[in-house]
Amino acid sequence: MIQITLNDGGRQAAGAGRRSSLLRGVPVWLSVMLVTLLFVLPVLRLFYMSFLEDGGMSLAHYRTLLSESGTWTMLMNTLIVTAGSTVLSLVLGVTTAWLTAYTDIRMKKALQVFILLPFIIPSYIVTIAWTQLASDIPFADINLYSMGGIIFVLGITHYPLVHLFTANVLRRIPKEQEWAARAGGGGRLTVLRRVTLPLALPGIVGGAMIAFLSNLDNFGIPAFLGIPANITVLSTAIYQEVIGFGPGAFSRAAALSVILAIVALAGTLFQWLLLRKSATDGTAAPDTEPRIRLGRKRPFAETVLWLFVLGTGIVPLLSMLKTSVIRAYGLPFMPDNLTFDHYRYVLFDYGKSFEAIGTSLKLAVCASLICLVFGTVIAYFRTRRPGGVMRYIELSVGLPYALPGIVLGLAMIFAWMEPVPGWNPGIYGTAWILLIAYVTRFMVLQVRGSMTAMAQVSPDMEEAARISGAGTISRWRNILLPLLSGGILSGALLVLLTSLTELTVSSLLWSSGSETIGIVIFNFEQAGYTTHSTAYSAVVLFLMGAIAGLAYLMLGIWKRRLHTP
Numbered sequence: 283m284i285q286i287t288l289n290d291g292g293r294q295a296a297g298a299g300r301r302s303s304l305l306r307g308v309p310v311w312l313s314v315m316l317v318t319l320l321f322v323l324p325v326l327r328l329f330y331m332s333f334l335e336d337g338g339m340s341l342a343h344y345r346t347l348l349s350e351s352g353t354w355t356m357l358m359n360t361l362i363v364t365a366g367s368t369v370l371s372l373v374l375g376v377t378t379a380w381l382t383a384y385t386d387i388r389m390k391k392a393l394q395v396f397i398l399l400p401f402i403i404p405s406y407i408v409t410i411a412w413t414q415l416a417s418d419i420p421f422a423d424i425n426l427y428s429m430g431g432i433i434f435v436l437g438i439t440h441y442p443l444v445h446l447f448t449a450n451v452l453r454r455i456p457k458e459q460e461w462a463a464r465a466g467g468g469g470r471l472t473v474l475r476r477v478t479l480p481l482a483l484p485g486i487v488g489g490a491m492i493a494f495l496s497n498l499d500n501f502g503i504p505a506f507l508g509i510p511a512n513i514t515v516l517s518t519a520i521y522q523e524v525i526g527f528g529p530g531a532f533s534r535a536a537a538l539s540v541i542l543a544i545v546a547l548a549g550t551l552f553q554w555l556l557l558r559k560s561a562t563d564g565t566a567a568p569d570t571e572p573r574i575r576l577g578r579k580r581p582f583a584e585t586v587l588w589l590f591v592l593g594t595g596i597v598p599l600l601s602m603l604k605t606s607v608i609r610a611y612g613l614p615f616m617p618d619n620l621t622f623d624h625y626r627y628v629l630f631d632y633g634k635s636f637e638a639i640g641t642s643l644k645l646a647v648c649a650s651l652i653c654l655v656f657g658t659v660i661a662y663f664r665t666r667r668p669g670g671v672m673r674y675i676e677l678s679v680g681l682p683y684a685l686p687g688i689v690l691g692l693a694m695i696f697a698w699m700e701p702v703p704g705w706n707p708g709i710y711g712t713a714w715i716l717l718i719a720y721v722t723r724f725m726v727l728q729v730r731g732s733m734t735a736m737a738q739v740s741p742d743m744e745e746a747a748r749i750s751g752a753g754t755i756s757r758w759r760n761i762l763l764p765l766l767s768g769g770i771l772s773g774a775l776l777v778l779l780t781s782l783t784e785l786t787v788s789s790l791l792w793s794s795g796s797e798t799i800g801i802v803i804f805n806f807e808q809a810g811y812t813t814h815s816t817a818y819s820a821v822v823l824f825l826m827g828a829i830a831g832l833a834y835l836m837l838g839i840w841k842r843r844l845h846t847p
Contacts, residue, residue: 310671320722321678324697325543325685331696332536343530343537352514357541360515363432363504364497370437371493375444376486378587382445383452386572387584399595401442403826404783406502406803407819408439411598413507414605414816427511435503438594440496444489451485452478457573470574491553498546499686501786502800506807516542517688517786524692524790536696539689550684599823606816624817635818637795638802639825641713645798646781649720650728654774657728658766664729665736676729683726687786694719694791713796716788720781727780731773735766768837775833779826 335342347353378397382390400408409426412435416424425431455478463473479486501517508518516538523535576583604615606624613619628635660679664672682690698718699710709715743761785800792801799822806815 313675314671317675317678320718321682321725324690324693324722325681327696328536328539328543328689328693331533332540334533334536343533347534347537347541356514356516356519359429359513360498362429363436363515364494366433367436367440367497368490368494370433371441371444371497372486372490374437374441375446375489375493376448378441378591379445379448379452381583381587383449384572385574385576385580385583387576387580387587389584393587393591396591396595397445398442399591400439403599403823404502404785404800405435405439405500406506406785406800406807407602407783407823408598409435409503409506410803410807410812410815410819411602412438414812415598415601418601418604427507429513432504432507432513435507436497436500439500439503440493443493443496444486447485447489447492448482451482455481460573488553491549495546495549495553498542498549499688499786501686501688501789502804505789505804509808517686520688520692521789524695532692532695535692539686539692543685543689546686546689547684602816603820605813606820608813611812624813625821628814628818628821632814634797634802638797638799639821641796642782642799645713645717645720646778648717649724649781650774650778652721653725653728653777654770657725657773658732658770660725661729661732661736665733666741679729680726682722683724687723687784688790690723691719691787691790694722694787710791711793715791716796716798719787719791720777720784723784723787724777724780727776728770728773731776732766732770735769735773738769739765771833771837775830778833779829782826782829783822 332343333339333341381387382393382397387393413426416426416431426435459481460473460477463477499517501521504513504515504518505521507513508515509522514522520535520538520542523531523538605611607620607622608615609619609621609623630636657679660672660675664676682693685693694715695710698707698715700706709718739762748757783799785798785804788798788801789804792798797805799818803815803818803822806812806818
């Protein structure tokens with residue numbers, strides 16, 4: 283009898299253990315299901331819709347598209363624009379990186395800020411600024427509404443990406459190897475060709491691939507400059523198919539999106555492989571000491587570099603500001619022609635302007651807060667408890683960002699117009715789908731930022747606090763947050779500013795009453811109201827600067843409070 287009781291007790295304990303294990307696994311599988319629903323299902327739905335024809339599966343849309351000469355022209359335009367702008371970004375980025383990383387030019391920190399300006403400012407505002415500058419240059423017929431104009435503005439916008447990657451890898455090249463080559467009789471060009479470039483090549487090509495993907499993804503510049511000139515690339519073709527609402531428009535757009543997505547994902551994979559190689563080659567710590575003394579050539583090099591960064595980062599913006607205060611577009615810049623009426627109109631008379639700012643601010647704040655919480659949690663478990671499940675979650679979260687924004691926008695339409703056959707949750711056509719899209723697209727920015735911050739904190743500190751009796755909240759408040767706050771909040775700020783001025787995804791998802799900042803500027807430009815678009819762009823730039831400055835001050839206060847005993 284006693285034996286039976288013991289066996290029953292053992293079976294009950296084993297059953298309780300299995301139930302406890304299952305219960306502990308519930309949050310994990312719920313997380314996997316939620317991540318799959320938000321980040322993976324839209325992409326799968328897009329892929330499925332590209333084959334859907336009269337209720338069945340077919341390759342008809344692909345056959346039709348590939349049999350049309352217009353499709354091949356569009357693909358060729360995309361290739362020319364993307365390749366040409368990438369080459370321009372590569373030349374400019376490598377040159378500026380070499381000057382700032384290797385030579386003894388002065389004021390490098392200030393130069394770095396101005397170099398990054400074309401990338402930090404929304405690309406559609408950069409486009410407006412350059413078109414105004416081109417029209418202001420006397421005795422020159424510069425037409426940016428052309429293939430060359432699109433290539434030029436894309437290249438200027440994304441060369442900072444190549445600069446950042448190249449400068450980082452150049453600073454990590456061990457100078458001892460270069461000294462050894464010089465001691466062996468090699469000249470400066472020989473050392474550059476045989477030592478520096480081979481070691482820097484993976485990082486340079488990695489930066490070029492990121493510029494390539496950014497050029498491929500960009501919608502604003504080809505839309506602002508290409509649509510008026512009847513130059514169509516893949517991203518604008520998808521947009522025009524969707525807004526055209528013709529027979530089979532969504533399915534044709536889905537097929538085009540799959541083609542664009544395949545190119546982008548192939549490029550992302552290639553970039554990932556290159557960056558892995560770059561990480562294995564660049565094992566040295568960053569070295570900021572100058573390796574080349576320019577001597578008497580330094581003033582000339584500094585002058586040329588400053589003229590370039592100011593000419594590409596500041597002068598176009600000044601030209602845009604000038605246009606925003608001209609009474610009518612095309613009038614000369616004279617006191618009698620100056621007015622602030624355009625600012626009054628976009629701020630007070632045109633109701634959608636303030637509504638768009640309010641909508642964008644609410645969406646950006648909500649998206650950044652959601653990404654801050656859930657992105658940091660994902661980063662924590664990915665770094666502290668790595669495994670197959672967390673690897674899947676990390677890859678799934680990164681998938682929407684690897685896709686061009688116009689592709690993700692269409693995927694969100696398919697996913698949320700009718701998530702389950704016969705059930706429409708009422709999300710499509712409201713601001714909610716914009717919020718879901720922003721979180722889906724930009725979550726990876728927070729995850730990467732938080733993971734980078736987590737990597738700097740040893741798990742031993744957290745374990746020691748746990749052994750000492752500190753609970754989870756206490757460990758986060760007293761140990762993790764003071765050490766991680768900089769990286770975590772920087773990621774949240776990046777999500778905030780990126781969401782605030784987003785255009786590509788919003789161009790397909792907005793509806794009347796949910797216009798965003800980018801949509802208002804886009805509509806102004808499409809309608810030909812250049813003075814209004816420039817004035818509104820200036821307001822947006824001021825808003826971005828104010829938010830960035832306020833965030834910087836708040837971050838400083840936060841850090842001081844955390845470090846105050």
